[in-house]
Amino acid sequence: MDWTLTDGTVLKDGALAKDALALAGGLVTEAPAPGAARFDASGLLVLPGLVDIHGDAHERQLQPRPGVDLPVPLALRDSAAQLIACGITTAYLGVTLSWEPGLRSLGAWRALKAALPTARAHAATDLRVHLRFEADNLDALEEALEGIADGSVHLLGFNDHTPAIVKKLGDPVQVAKYAGRAGVKAEAYRALADSVIARRYEVPAARARLSAAAQAAGIPMLSHDDATLDDRAHYRAHGATICEFPMAEEVAADARAAGEHVVMGAPNVVRGGSHLGWASAAPLAERGLVTVLASDYVWPAMLEAAFAMVRRGVLDLPRAWALVSANPAEACGLADRGRLAPGLRGDVVVVDPATAAPVAVFAGGGLAWLAPGAAVRLRR
Structure with a gap:
């Protein structure tokens, strides 16, 4: 079904203006299609759908409690329902492939990979x-x-958490946390970590093979938790042109000087700081050192973070919204979304500015989600 969203305040070309938005054939179009259904967006904001470059909240559906696993198809179906209700029309599920047993194991990756085509x-x-x-x-x-x-x-x-994990093996509390997630006893976890780190000398060659494969496939790469300038230079040399969750401001500055996107978590903005005590994302975004906000571990935080940035008084909504739409799309090489322009995907989130809550979500040009009570805005 084709749609026309009327009388809303539409974000186009970096500015907000009262306008209509036409969706036809799955795309944004110049003019409404004959017979298009109408959505009354009066009093609402019509914004590009959110693009989430890194979200691992689906792990809570896969394993709601340590050692309690749910069927992967059910977990993915529930995740998809939550994502669209949050206005996220493109979601990169952060799937960790670790040497640890359980939730992040090779077996878990195989099951997820098998279930994803149907879920998609x-x-x-x-x-x-x-x-x-x-x-x-x-x-x-x-x-x-x-x-x-x-x-x-x-x-x-490119993740590299193992050295930090090995340093914590003497802390019973930390080991219990890791072992619980992996579903093994603490001593078994310690032994496994020791055996894994013993092969550390093989990592450079493996990393080079991954980089070559990604470049051959034409998929973007990022590095995670860069602590130093040397870290950033190392991964940049491997083709990782996105810097995710840098652990020092100078690393973020170096990435931006190289024209690279810098990712931090939207929950950081919503909470007013990192839960790990690292840099605060909001002021770095205001200074242009952070260009992308990802859901990280809380999907609703993306939309909320954009409005939190506006409330801080430095960024207007078009610039704040770019952090969660246009910029992540650009970072991932998705030229067909992240903005509202003719010929681009009809991915739209309609937001009530009074509550900063989604009212409706259109994905691929179709009405995909509607808030309770919003059906009164539908017109033929």
């Missing part, structure tokens, strides 16, 4: 995979390369 076919949100490959997970390398080659992976992230 039925989801309104464009579900994609941000494969977060843990550097020391050498036993999974061949299957990661296979996933890149067969199109199952849409964004490759």
Whole structure:
């Protein structure tokens, strides 16, 4: 069904203006299609759909409690329902492929990969995979390369958490947390971590193979938790042109000087700071050092973060919204979304400015979600 959204305040070409927005054939169009249904957007904001470059909240559907696993198709269906209700029309699921058993294991990756085609076919949100490959997970390398080659992976992230984990193996509380997530006893987890780190010398060659495969497949790459300028230079040399969650301001500044996008978490903005005590994302975004806000572990935080940025008084809504729409789309090489312009995907979130809450979401030109009570705005 084709649509015309009338009398709303539409974000186009970097500015807000009272206008109508036409959707036909799945795309934004210059003029309404004959017989298009109408959505009365009076008093509402008509904004590009959110593009989430990194969200791993789906892990809570897969494993709502440590050791409690739900069927992957059910978890993905629930995740898709939550994503579209949050206005996220493109979602890169942050799938961690680690040497740890359980939720982030090779077996979990296989199950998710098998279930994703059906989930994608039925989801309104464009579900994609941000494969977060843990550097020391050498036993999974061949299957990661296979996933890149067969199109199952849409964004490759270089993770390197193992050295930090090994440093915490003497802390019973930390070990219990990791072991609980992995579903093994603490001593078994310690032994596994020790055996994995012993093969550290093999990591450089594996990383080079991943980089080459991603470049051959034409998928973007990012590095995660860069702590130093040397880290950023290292991953940049491997083709990772996105800097995700830099641990020092100078690293973010270096990435921006190189024209690279810098990603931080939307929950950081909503909460007023990092839950880990790292840099605060909002002031860095205001200074242009952070260009993308991702849901990280809370999907509703994306939309809320954009309005939180506006309330701080430095960025207007068009610039704040770019952090969650146009910029992540650009970072991932998605030239067909993130903005509202003729010929681009009809991905739209209609927001009540009084509550900063979604009223309706259109995905691929079709009405995909409607808030309770909003049906009165539908017109033939």
